[in-house]
C-alpha cells in the first residue's frame with residue numbers, strides 16, 4: 389500500500405531532475421553515483437553514502453556538513469551548480485525506515501539550504517526531492533537521499549537541447565567552500 393503511486397507522486401520531479409535524456413554530461417552517465425563509485429575506486433563499494441560518511445576526508449568525499457542524524461554531500465556530477473544531497477547516516481532504503489529525528493533534521497537542513505541558495509546563488513527556483521527505487525530514478529536505491537538544488541530559467545534543459553554546449557556548474561571546490569562555510573554560520 390505504501391509503495392503504490394510513489395513513482396507518480398515524484399514523477400514530474402524525477403523526470404525534471406533525473407531523466408537520462410537530461411542528465412549532465414562530463415563523460416559520465418549523468419547523476420549515476422554507481423558509476424561514480426566505479427570511476428573513483430575501481431571497484432564499487434557497497435554503498436557510496438555509507439562509504440563517504442565512514443571516511444574522515446570530507447573535502448574529498450564532498451561532505452559539506454555533518455549533523456546529528458544526517459549529513460550533506462555534494463553531487464560530484466551536479467545537475468546544476470550547488471546540487472547537494474541530504475543523507476541519513478543510517479543505511480535505509482525507505483522513508484518509512486528513517487527515524488523521526490533524521491527526517492526532522494533532513495527538512496531543517498533543506499530549509500537552511502533554501503536560505504543559503506537564495507543569498508549565495510540567487511536562483512530562479514529550487515528542486516527539493518527524493519527518488520525512491522530504481523524505477524523512480526534513484527542512482528543509489530538502497531540509501532535514501534534528499535536532492536536539493538538551485539534552478540535557473542533556461543539552465544541545463546535548454547542547453548542539452550542545443551547540443552554539446554552545456555552550462556558548466558561552478559568548480560566543486562568553490563561550491564564546497566561556499567556551502568560548508570554557510571552551513572557552519574547558519575547553525
Ligand SMILES: [Zn+2]
Nearest residue numbers: 435438479531
Ligand atoms: Zn548506505
